[in-house]
Amino acid sequence: MKKKHRSFLYLLLVVCLSNIALHAHSASEMETLRHGISVLATPPPTPTPQFLYYCLNESAVPLSATASTGGTLRWYGNDATGGTFSTNAPTPSTSTPATGGSPIIFYVTQEIGGVESSPRTAIYVYVNQKLDLYCQTVTPNSIKFDFSNTGQASYTYSYSISGGTPVTGTHTSPSNFTVTGLSEGQTVEFTLTAMGAKTCVTPEVYSCKTTCVNNSNPNFAQIAPICSGDPAPVLANTSPNGITGTWSPATVSNTASGSYVFTPNPTAFPCATTQTLPVVITPRATPTFTTIPTTVCQNATAPVLPLNSNNTPSISGTWSPSTVNTSVLGPVTYTFTANAGQCVVATKTTATITVQANVAPNFASIGAICTGNPVPVLATASPNGITGTWAPAVINNTTSSSYVFTPTAGQCATKQTLPVTITPRTVPNFPAIASFCEGTTAPILDNNVASPNGVSGTWAPATISNTASGSYVFTPNANQCATNQTLNVTVNPRISPGFNSFSICSGSVPPVLQTTSPNGIKGTWSPAIVNNMNTGSYIFTPDSNQCANPETIVVTVIPSNTLTDFQWTVTEAFAENQVVTIIAIGSGGKYLYRLDDGPFQESPIFEYVSSGYHTVTVIDEGGCSLPIVRTNILVIGYPKYFTPNADGYNDRWNIFELQDDVGSKIHIFDRYGKLLKEITPDGIGWDGTYNGRPMPGNDYWFVVEYRENDILKKFKSHFSLKR
Template sequence: PGTSDNGITGTWSPATVDNTTNGTYTFTPTAGQCADPFTLSVTVNPNITPTFSFGTSLTICDGETVPVLPGTSDNGYTGTWSPAVVDNTTSGTYTFTPTSGQCAAPTTFTVTVNPILTPTFAFGTSLTACEGSTMPALPATSDNGVTGTWSPAVIDNTTSGTYTFTPTSGQCAIGTTLTVTIDPNITPVFSIGSSLTICAGASVPVLPGTSDNGVTGTWSPAVVDNTTNGTYTFTPTAGLCALPFTFTVTVNPNITPTFSFGTSLSVCNGASVPTLPGTSNEGITGTWSPAVIDNTTSGTYTFTPDAGLCAVTTTLTVTVNPILTPTFDFGTSITICEGSTAPVLVNTSNNGIQGTWSPATVDNMVSGTYTFTPDAGQCGTPTTLTVTIEPNITPVFSFGSTLTICTGGTVPTLPNTSDNGITGTWSPAVVNTNASGTYTFTPTAGLCALPVTYAVTVNPILTPAFAFGLSQSICIGGTVPTLPASSTNGITGTWSPAVVDNTVSGTYTFTPDAGQCATTASFNMEVNPIPVVTVRNDTLVYDGNFVPGYTFTTTPAGSVNWTNNNTAIGLGASGTGSMPSFTATNLGSTPITGTVTVTPNINGCVGQARQFVITVNPLNKDVFVPNVFSPNGDGKNEVLYVYGNYIDKLEMRIFNQWGQQIAEITNKSQGWDGKH
């Protein structure tokens, strides 16, 4: 306050008490009062949070012991709790409010109550399995998150038992059990036994789907193969406590009895034959039917094994061959041409007799007799082949064996009978007059005659060629070629005319000498005159004048080229044909000239050049501004203009007598009519 309880007025410093910090506050009496200063010391104590032995939170299982909520904290603060008692079945928050007047803050105690869980597992609480089957592992954590241990720790798949799960301490969970029942495995029993031995192809049992002791299941393979050894496995139906069962089948192969004489025998009529034995090479016993071989008649003899042996019947086929005379495609005599293909003497006759020939090869140059002797053991007699050799004739033709002609020349007809009477055919059949070729005469089959050839050479018709070509163009009086008597490709002949005239155009014909495969050739000589050109007269123009184009004329008609030695006049440096129009230029102070030179040309014959001069004079460069003009409407000097030929930029200002600008001219075509 500004006045003490005893009426002294004054001021405080500081003026306001800070309720967060210790401090000293001084009261100074107002001047003029008989009073001393006064001090106030303020001590600010901090607010303390009450603490308890059970902390600020607690997690318990449903129904567990909970602490009593005391009226005084561990650090000496009194107060009350709301709620006043902890509920051990429901989670909740409990607030401690300090008694008024204490430097203490409220605090809370949070209690979390977890329910009591029964651990659950995927395999449940009971399990029935077959002895020895795969059992589940006993996990250390249940499906609902409870950890613990099993006793026993591993399921025994051979004995029934109970397994107890005990949760790890500190979890809100109770123990649980798993009851395991182990059923013993049954071995299926079948009337067919566990093994069988048979001969290949013998009867085999059907594999039943149910064993004699009532176990159902499937077989793999499902059917017994009576041709191959194998093991057949019976797999009990899933869910049955039964063991797989195997049935082993041994299939013995059926042996085919063999004998030293084989399965077939070929003999000549009346030859020795073997005795038929009662035991095969493999020891198979049995009987033959018929029992004895007949050496005069072909037949089949069957061996039947004794009963109870894994063996099949076998046969012996006996072929009794008659005594044969060997026969061949070529018969017993042939006649052939000398050097022609003779038959190969084969070692087997058409009727199957094998043997050898003497001599072994037919000589196609000399007549002779060849003897075939059958090999020992063959049912055959010797035979002979008589070979007669006739000499070959060479066909002869009147036109000989060669011919040379020019393309398209005359050729003979190719006859089908030679001059010495040999008939035959030609290939090709007609002589080609345009291409060289060889023609072959082939005698008719069966004739003792040799093929002959007729070689025809066809030379092409050549066009004579010369170094100077087929034509030339010269200027009158120019050099001309000498006409040679032989072309560059070797054709000889004569020219008409014989000498080239260098003053007149003309054609010169070369005629080849007789007997050569060549055609005539011609040479054209073009003689061109020297042209004369007509040009324009010297010309005088002024800067900016339009100079029209000019067409040059030549006698006789030809082409022209022109040049200009000074492009500053506005004309290009050169051109062909007419001179184009142009605008003359000369921005200087003195006249300039350009000399145009014109040269005529006809087929390369250049005439005398002619010249003419173009002079370009400059325009006056003075600037004229009239000092008077008369804008009175009479049509004369109505407008004030600035005059000059080369004015590029203009700025003229007009002022009145008072110095005021009344007009401005920026273009020489603008002018001023006196108005403002």
Template sequence: MNLFKMLRCAFLLMPALFCYSQTSSGSTAVVSLEICSNESSVDLFTMLNADAVAGGVWSPSLSGGQGIFNPAVDNEGTYLYTVTTNYVTLYEVEVEVSVVDPIAATTTSTTLCSNAGPVDLIGFTNDTSNQGTWVPELSSGTSVFNPSVDEPGIYSYIASGACGTTVSEVYVEVIDTANSGISTSLSICEGSSPFNLFDALEGSPDLGGTWSPPLRNGSGYFDPQRDAPGVYSYTVGNDYCGYSSASVTVSIDQSPFAGSDAVADLCVNNGPVDLYAFLGDGPDAGGSWSPALSGGSGWFDPLTDQEGVYTYTISNGSCGMDTATVEVRLIDTNNQPNVSLAITDLSGNNSIHVQIPNRTNYHYSLDNINYQSSNSFTNLSGGKYTVYIREIEGCGFFHKEVVLLGGPKFFTPNGDGINDYWSLFDISNIDYTIKVFDRYGRPIDTFDNHSIGWDGTFNGNPLPSADYWFLVNFEDGTTKNGHFTLLR
């Protein structure tokens, strides 16, 4: 059996490829031929061996005439070439034609999120060999696109093959991952103009998001006169790359109110006075005074602080500050009027009666705390008292000291244990000595406030029933006298 095989390939007019192989078994040869689909017509006879005999017939017939194969019109398959003479086959060959398509150029696009992983762009072309060249070159040096490194844009894939060179394009769009910024807090004054909450977000938030709950003006502006304080969430993003949210916590500051300017006329003998009380109705508490007061707060002490203008300042966050002033003027006390005290003591109703001109212009007190309009004090026990007199309209302030004696009007020294001694009582807050005299002025006994008293004797002998007199000498040098009765 005569077998032979021949392979021949030729690049004729690029990008056309003509490649055939020829085998022979017996009298019929078989030629395999590959033709690029983008080639013009090809004369199949020229693909035969050099000993091919001309003048034969092709079956099936070709659109271009004898032996002319047009890949755009004719079908690939087996074509038989036969040369006969007088019904005798002189030459016969089969040509198996395969039409090869060149690598198809493509134009595609893809959208990637900026936080996506690397993507192989070769999958967006028709060339699985990945032997072409990418322009511009990718950072990976291959066909892999990394959104975090490579720039978005058009990437061209240039592939050369047997059927020519093709250029495919991949348009890569990179969508930034949504950035809503960093949550923060905002204090805004109640009287402020509407404020864009977007400007309060920290970081670099993306524009175009939405606020929840919605604001009254329909945008991102917070109006303290219409919107409520609270947490407002800003959301930005898309369904493709997801969403991001941040919030602004809004509080509304009240405008500070320091009160109204005032003038305070104070007596130099006043006790400390709270200047805050002069600022009118409703000033905010917690402010500061300037210049500072000696008490360290808002209390003015006429004895240590100077008269002048004192400024009260109150601040409240975004609303700034407000001030009010109190001008303090010190008024000296008036001259002391003619004051005398009428007292009743050694009685069942000890009393003090203040005698003063225009008594209704004054208030009276025994402790300088509780004052009364009446100029009389009754039902007093014995003891040392200070009577305070304060002018109602003005700065007059006076005081006098007085001692009320408390003691029995009589005593009965008969040894029954009841009223056996005579002495003063209810005078525990002062030291004194007492001298007792008879009606003739003769001294009979002397004792002090630590003694039990006089027992009604003289040199150990009982004295008769009679009236007796006493003289009290107090430690401050003042004296008082009176009388009592001894009964037997």
């Protein structure tokens, strides 16, 4: 059954169930509903009727429905839910016909005690409704026609089988009709007219064909390709398996390819299908051969005459003569005869091959080339017009070789070989120039004088320098196959013997002046002996034939025992930068200073010295005085923190540097100014407790009273207790 018929039955079922529900409510239930004691849905109203049928533009009356006692009807448009209702019944419009048999739908409910019935009841209005006629069941022997109800139950019908005599009659419910006693492949045309229906319900006509079980198809054999113009076969009207029918086109063309369709007789063979025979007409062709050259060179490899042409399809045949002779100059005609049974324009086809004489390229010989000189470009066309390629393609200007010219294919020409000679360059063989000492006479370079092996040329620079080493390049004159020659000339600079000035203490044993310098220069001194009492200059003169300069040194005689003592000053106690300054006492000389185990320095000032006792050493830089050492240099400061954790290290805080100041005393405060402890520098110091209770890790303040240079002073600062 079609989908819309199922929908119609479903809606009809809903209406019936709604009416049943309406009558199921008792009077007491309705009364309860009115007083709001329950929220049961009210029953839907009953439409009268639910299905309406109108012709196009026919006058219509308002819709109607019967409400329950105490109920008020509510009318909606095409809204199954939601929308806006009206208490006035709508009048359907008949100005637009139904689309595809679909009705116009209205909905009606009723309201009782403020509650609207649900679901809403649908009313269907059909305008120009048509019969819905279709084939419901088709078998090889029967066809069942189905049609929808249009408001009446009787019809007249008429049907014919495969164009035969019509059969007529009348029919009442059900809404279907079966034609039986059919054969497979027969067509039934069924006409249905509604009796007593409105005039707008027009008759419907529908055709169906019974199914085929035993299909029998024509089996004409395929037609082989036909050469254009040859006689064409006649198309038979009966297939080999006995099926009769007609062809379209009826006659086979012998000039153009085409398809020919055989249609079986529909009465005698209703279940037989058509058969299509494609017929190919092969056009006549002239054999073409793309591999046969028009010319060949004398004595070249003879081309093979192909036995099949390049056409599609190819044409086979034989040649006369059957082979090509390239030893005889001139043209020769070869005749191709096509084998029988092929689609050709003419049986014979000719091809002419001309044997041409070979020509030798006439490139001129190439003269000898000096190594490295520019080389000529090898032309790709000979003077007599033969084109081709060289191998190698470029002349090498360093090595003698032969170059072969190969003519481009298609030219009747032979190869040509050109030998090219590369002459190596002569290397001038001027002898090397020995090194000489700076400032002596330099050797002379002669321009325009040939080398010992006969190469003439010029030098650059032209003159050898006697002050600096350099390179001198000999360039051969033009038109000589020779290379440059470079002479590297070394000018040895005069060196210093390498003696250094030195100092001695007065009265000490004078050193012996060496006659050989540290870098091996030999010579003599003047004066020859060092004076150990007076400072003086001494001149070293190198022996001859040594590239060295005279050298003068100074021997300084330092007075002995000039350092007798030293004094010192220290910045005031607790200064941010504690500076110790040393004042040497002596009769002259240069001194070096050291604090504790540090390095010796020339400056007598030491900055940022830590608190405590320090040792200072002063020495004579020349070693002509004994060192002086003092160990009692005191710098007064205070510890910035202490750690009273009983590990034996830094457990108490004190300013021990003031222990010799018997009048000094120290007061310790917390950060709120509360006095925690009074100690003296010569005591054991503060252990970080107050009244026997450990104080927390924090910053603590102190005030120390002390004397410095017999002046009573006070100093305030703070330190950290760390736990």
